[in-house]
Amino acid sequence: MIASRGRISPAATALLLLGALYCLFPVAWVLIASTKSAEELFATFTLAPSTHLLDNIVTLSEYRGGLYWRWMANTALYAGVGGAASTLVSAMAGFALAKYAFPGKSLVFNIILAGVLVPGVILAIPQYLLLAKVGLTNTYWSVLLPSIISPYGIYLCRIFAAAAVPTDVIEAARIDGASDWGAFGRVALPMMRAGLVTVFLFQFVAIWNNFMLPFIMLGDDRLYPVTVGLNGLLNQGASQPAMYTSVVTGALLSIVPLVALFLALQRYWRVDLGAGAVKE
């Protein structure tokens, strides 16, 4: 943080801390609530912690033979594999758009830009209808495949490739006998690494956050990501309030890995949306 010239402003500090409090409060609540037993959840003072965290984790883990952990593994698969595949596909497309001149280039780019503005969730139902026709609904593929295409990822990759990969370097690699794919894989990809981490994080969060797609596509709850699973648990809680403890504990456990990932990779969040994204 650059503490530029000038005094520390108590007003600025107070406002920022207020914002931080607002954002941390529900996280602090879930941390405390998941230490409470089912009876305590509604009976004791909200912010008073208890000692049942481990019991709650055990109860949640035993729920239908560890279904919750299967949801977590599914989430890792959807967001992790989907995000990685999406990043690679975007990187290839972005590289082609940034570093080659070819007929139809501006048409392709404009179509992709228009795709950025298409509300993705709107597509979930038509995607369901199409995948139902080919018998792919209620499979891992039905959630993975639609998640791989990301117009915004391609747009970002084009910017990253244009900024981070000098054309001379690609030419030099080619003169040394590298093929186009070799130049991409061995020269361009490593140069775009920081940008690709950003694209991956974007996609990871977008897939992790896309509730409607798996909610519609999947009927078998063993294929659910954790969000759809928790939503189902909460619905059960309406009739069996004891479920609420598992819902709360599940919510806490589900955000732990992502929060950890966030804190670890914070410096990769270069979200300069409109402009060049990476300074040359």
Added chain:
Amino acid sequence: MTAFPTTTRTPRTATRRSAGVPYSFLAPALLLFAAFLAAPIAYTTYLSLRRTQVTGLGLGAGSRTEVWAGLENYTRSLTDPDFLPSVYRVGAYGLIVVPTMLGLALLMALLLDAGRTRVGTFARTAIFLPYAVPAVVASLLWGFLYLPRVSPFADLLHALGITPPDVLAGSGVLWAVANIAIWGGTGFNMIVLYTALRAVPRDLYEAARLDGASDVQIAWRIKIPIVTPALIMTSVFSIIATVQVFAEPMTLRPLSNTISTTWTPLMKVYRDAFTRNDVYSAAATSVVIALATFLVSFGLLKLVGSRAFHQEDRT
């Protein structure tokens, strides 16, 4: 734009490299784009113009056939008594969420950028953190915090002798859902705006300060105009997200009696398609929502020129 100087390359290299190379790089993206964006859009549009015709008693194979319906689904969808209220609701929701979220994001970004505090890194991380929490989980957390039996706010109000309002009932729900979106989105937008602010050369402010400008004047006259393109982009993305609101109200439904199955347009699409099995009407509503979103975002971008996109082409 930097592209290979294809026209000036020597004949030897030109023959070695096939013209198909850029297309092979683009192939997976274009294939997936066609399969999961273009085809669904085309298919929805097609479905929105069709309907089933039942012949006889509607039993047996061939008794239900799909026929051309013209704009019938659109009329039905737009005149559905549940449709306009859901549009108004999401409109009101957007009017609360977009300005509040972006206003807070801008304020926090400006406070961070002014650097007159020691809590900058902590505050930035804390405010960004909710972005890591998926909407379903965020709705779950806030949903419990809204429940009068759990809410610490209710306890606090009780202690002060005030009867706490039930935010999950009546018109409070709109604010309850809006708060979840604001909580989840402020940090991300703050980071976008903060990144834009950091890109500005510091000596620009130095000069203004020498002229006697205050922090507030610098923010108002220099910083905000500089981040306007980023603000427009964040607005467009926020509007797109607003139109798609689905996960939050769906998650809150078990906790609130006020949220109907057609609370937002997308929830109505979901109900029509899966509860009522009327994919045609659902398709028509989808097309209307997608067109409206597209027009609003595109209009907003046009209004400000193409300043936001195509930035790298300026060099």
